[in-house]
Amino acid sequence: MTNQEKKALAVMACKVRMGVIESTHGAKAGHPGGSLSAADMFTYLYNKEMRIDPANPKAEERDRFVLSKGHTAPGLYSTLANRGFFPVEDLPTLRHIDSYLQGHPNMNMVPGVDMSTGSLGQGVSVAAGMAKAAKFQKRDVNVYTLLGDGEIAEGEVWEAFLFAAHYKLDNFCAIIDLNGLQIDGPTKVVMNTAPVSDKMAAFGFNVIEIDGHSFDDMEAAFANFKACEGKPTAILMKTTKGKGVSYMTNSVDWHGKAPNDAEYEVAMGELRAQLAELEAANE
Numbered sequence: 001m002t003n004q005e006k007k008a009l010a011v012m013a014c015k016v017r018m019g020v021i022e023s024t025h026g027a028k029a030g031h032p033g034g035s036l037s038a039a040d041m042f043t044y045l046y047n048k049e050m051r052i053d054p055a056n057p058k059a060e061e062r063d064r065f066v067l068s069k070g071h072t073a074p075g076l077y078s079t080l081a082n083r084g085f086f087p088v089e090d091l092p093t094l095r096h097i098d099s100y101l102q103g104h105p106n107m108n109m110v111p112g113v114d115m116s117t118g119s120l121g122q123g124v125s126v127a128a129g130m131a132k133a134a135k136f137q138k139r140d141v142n143v144y145t146l147l148g149d150g151e152i153a154e155g156e157v158w159e160a161f162l163f164a165a166h167y168k169l170d171n172f173c174a175i176i177d178l179n180g181l182q183i184d185g186p187t188k189v190v191m192n193t194a195p196v197s198d199k200m201a202a203f204g205f206n207v208i209e210i211d212g213h214s215f216d217d218m219e220a221a222f223a224n225f226k227a228c229e230g231k232p233t234a235i236l237m238k239t240t241k242g243k244g245v246s247y248m249t250n251s252v253d254w255h256g257k258a259p260n261d262a263e264y265e266v267a268m269g270e271l272r273a274q275l276a277e278l279e280a281a282n283e
Contacts, residue, residue, distance in 0.1 A: 001215065001216070001219050004282070005048075007281060008047075008282070009040075009043055009044060010215075010278050011278045011279060011282065012047055012082060013039050013040045013042075014244070014274050014275045014278055015078075016042060016082055017036055017244040017245070017271055018078075018268065019074070019081060019082060019088065020035045020039065020075055021245070021259060021267045021268055021271065022078075022268075023078065023091040023101070024094065024259065025092070025259050025260075025261075025264040026092025026094055026096075027092075027094040027096070028258050029095055029258050030073075030095065030103065030258050031071040031073075031074060031255060031256045032074060032245075032254055032258070032259070033181070033241045033248055033252075033254040033255045034069060034071070034072040034075070034148055034177065034179065034241060034255065035072040035073075035075030035078075036241070036242050036244050036245060036248065037179040037241045037242065038072060038075050038146060038177050038212070038239065039244070040212060040214075040215070040218075040239075040243075041146065041177070041212055041218065041237060041239075042075050042078075042079040043079060044218045044219075045065060045144060048215075048218075048219075049218075049222050050062075050063040050142070050144065051063045051142075054111075054112065055084075057085060057111045061139065062141070063144065064141065064143045064144070065146075066115045066117060066123045066124070066126055066130070066144070066145040067105055067113075067115075067117050067146055068121070068124040068146060068147045068148075068151060069117075069120065069123070069146060069147055069151050070104040070105055070118040071103075071104065071256065072148070073094075073103060074091075076105060076113070077091060077094065077101055077105075080111070080113070085110075085111040085112035086110070086111050103118075104117060114130075120150075120151040120157075121151065121157045122156065124145050124147055124156075124160045125156055125157075125159070125160040127143050127160075127174075128143075128145075128163050129163075130143045131169040131232075132167055132169060135167070141171065142171045142226075143171060143172050143173070144173045145172075145173070145174050146175045146176075146177060147174060147177065148179075148182065149176060149177060149178045149179065149182070149193065150182025150190065150191075152193050152196070153187075153191040153193060161174070161200070162203060164205075165203055165204030165205060165232060166204075168230045168231060169232045170230055170231055170233070173222075173232070173233045173235060174205070174232065174233070176236050176237065177237060177239055178196065178236055178237060178238050178239065179240060180241070181241045181250070181251075181252045181255065182252075182255065183252075183255045183256055184252075196236055197209060197236055204232070205233060205234040206224070206225070206232065206233040206234070207233075207234050208224055208233065208234070208235050208236065209238070210237050210238070211237070211238055212237030213240070217237075221235050222235075242254050244274065245266075245267045245270060245271070246270060247263070247267075248267070
């Protein structure tokens with residue numbers, strides 16, 4: 001990946017973060033913290049990694065993505081909008097009664113959403129089933145799913161991991177956002193799942209640990225995923241909750257709360273400044 005490509009991805013990630021703030025402010029509700037921590041991964045997946053076509057979102061041979069931590073829909077929606085699946089201008093209608101952008105992803109309403117999710121643990125289970133179906137049908141389709149580190153306390157998650165390993169689903173990539181915070185506090189206090197890497201290896205996964213804000217790390221991780229045969233892959237990404245907005249950074253308070261008008265102005269001011277700096281570096 002060239003420096004120019006990395007700079008372009010950084011610009012897009014900043015725009016994704018801006019969309020998260022726009023949408024949650026417009027909704028007066030939502031989950032900005034985990035959306036911001038995953039913004040770089042969302043950006044890489046939809047602009048570099050996955051085989052997708054915004055003009056044909058239901059193409060049979062496309063790669064699939066399942067947002068298992070469905071409450072971070074603001075991050076997914078912003079990514080899809082900035083990738084051209086639907087207008088960016090619609091983001092502030094998040095959670096409005098007459099909007100197609102509801103609080104959790106709905107595959108029947110939102111272009112580019114491959115699975116309706118929200119109940120934690122169910123998304124990864126469906127993603128594993130999709131990967132098995134692709135293998136059964138002998139299709140060259142990769143399935144990616146994003147989980148939260150609070151979510152992996154759910155028993156259903158580990159049933160899905162057992163399934164993926166048992167059937168040797170090397171077209172299945174589980175990405176776990178290790179930002180260390182969930183709605184009730186630090187994950188190590190609420191339900192300590194560490195060491196996640198040892199657990200995933202014991203469950204039969206090809207385990208890769210990365211900085212979840214490094215596009216170089218992502219490029220290497222996905223190359224590793226594609227080269228691995230006979231077992232599913234787990235990418236464990238260390239991230240910062242609320243990344244990009246000063247007062248949301250590493251704050252559990254912003255797991256599921258929308259910025260008010262004054263907070264919106266501060267956040268957007270910071271992100272606009274970041275965007276201007278990134279765009280200037282691209283000139």
